Amino acid sequence: HGEPLIVDDVRQDDRYYPRIAQDHAYPTHSILAVPMIVRGNVIGVLQVLNRTSGTRFTPADQELLTAFSAQSAVVIENARLYQSLRDERDRIVAVEEEVRHRLARDIHDGPAQMLAAVIMGTSFVREALTHERMDVALKELDEMVPVAEKALRQLRTLLFDLRPVTLETKGLIPALESYARMLGQNERFTVELHVADEVPRLTHSAESVIFQVVQEAISNIRKHANASHVDVRVAVEKGGQLAVSVQDNGVGFDTAQIERASEEKGSLGMLNMRERARTVNGVLGVVSQPGQGTTVSLRVPIKPNLARVTEADATQPLVSA
Ligand SMILES: Nc1ncnc2c1ncn2[C@@H]1O[C@H](COP(=O)(O)OP(=O)(O)OP(=O)(O)O)[C@@H](O)[C@H]1O
Numbered sequence: 276h277g278e279p280l281i282v283d284d285v286r287q288d289d290r291y292y293p294r295i296a297q298d299h300a301y302p303t304h305s306i307l308a309v310p311m312i313v314r315g316n317v318i319g320v321l322q323v324l325n326r327t328s329g330t331r332f333t334p335a336d337q338e339l340l341t342a343f344s345a346q347s348a349v350v351i352e353n354a355r356l357y358q359s360l361r362d363e364r365d366r367i368v369a370v371e372e373e374v375r376h377r378l379a380r381d382i383h384d385g386p387a388q389m390l391a392a393v394i395m396g397t398s399f400v401r402e403a404l405t406h407e408r409m410d411v412a413l414k415e416l417d418e419m420v421p422v423a424e425k426a427l428r429q430l431r432t433l434l435f436d437l438r439p440v441t442l443e444t445k446g447l448i449p450a451l452e453s454y455a456r457m458l459g460q461n462e463r464f465t466v467e468l469h470v471a472d473e474v475p476r477l478t479h480s481a482e483s484v485i486f487q488v489v490q491e492a493i494s495n496i497r498k499h500a501n502a503s504h505v506d507v508r509v510a511v512e513k514g515g516q517l518a519v520s521v522q523d524n525g526v527g528f529d530t531a532q533i534e535r536a537s538e539e540k541g542s543l544g545m546l547n548m549r550e551r552a553r554t555v556n557g558v559l560g561v562v563s564q565p566g567q568g569t570t571v572s573l574r575v576p577i578k579p580n581l582a583r584v585t586e587a588d589a590t591q592p593l594v595s596a
């Protein structure tokens with residue numbers, strides 16, 4: 276109950292749990308117990324048993340143990356905090372590693388293969404020209420150009436994904452604007468960005484989490500949705516949340532089934548989005564049904580993630596918390 280306690284004879288006290296003493300063959304007579312308290316929370320109890328002289332525990336004993344307990348509690352709490360910081364860091368490192376992995380795979384499957392095709396094409400053209408087959412050479416060139424253009428587009432997208440410069444310099448909304456513009460030029464779907472009037476500037480880490488979630492949602496749309504239109508919305512909700520959603524009109528999917536299958540397939544996109552959201556106390560939601568399109572939404576509490584004034588930029592109005 277958060278209060279120190281002296282029990283002179285445990286056999287007279289039905290709160291006493293005798294098993295531990297029996298297990299250790301340590302006959303217990305008297306107990307002095309004090310709570311270990313950190314910032315008002317009891318995190319444990321420190322007990323001493325059987326005063327050596329056989330006499331009773333005194334208030335002075337209790338005072339001494341209470342002081343000792345307060346110090347130990349702080350030490351234990353610090354160790355726990357340190358451990359949870361390390362766990363957090365390990366998780367972030369794992370997510371970053373995963374992102375590099377996927378980037379490598381995307382380059383391998385995309386631009387690298389297209390470049391290989393273009394190189395093969397050039398030797399084919401050369402061969403045709405040495406045999407004076409202009410028609411064959413021209414036809415091959417006509418096929419090569421779109422492949423090279425596509426490789427360039429994909430590389431530009433990858434570069435943008437890797438280092439959204441606008442995000443660092445101007446913040447979330449300008450970054451989303453230029454991202455949407457770039458997608459509009461390079462993708463088969465159109466992208467429309469809807470932004471609420473007053474979006475406050477958040478810390479750099481919160482803004483990059485939001486941006487990365489949008490990127491992963493877009494990358495899923497590109498790969499799986501076969502959509503013709505995407506709406507990206509940024510709104511400030513009544514409860515002090517920034518809500519960002521990415522909605523496509525594509526094929527949709529069965530969320531429960533995918534969740535079950537994702538472990539064996541080793542697909543990590545959704546998991547990464549959830550993990551990232553958690554680092555800024557955000558919550559990710561995915562709503563989808565076959566034939567009904569997909570909406571990925573992220574809610575981030577504004578107040579704990581507000582940028583300090585020095586971090587903010589004049590291009591977005593600051594809302595006082
Ligand atoms: N916008 C979408 N439209 C249709 N299906 C989707 C959409 N987003 C996700 N999915 C489905 O959900 C699955 C899981 O997505 P997730 O991003 O976790 O993995 P992935 O994209 O397959 O692989 P990874 O992201 O690791 O490259 C996808 O394989 C796809 O079947």
Ligand SMILES: [Mg+2]
Nearest residue numbers: 494495544545
């Ligand atoms: Mg994915």
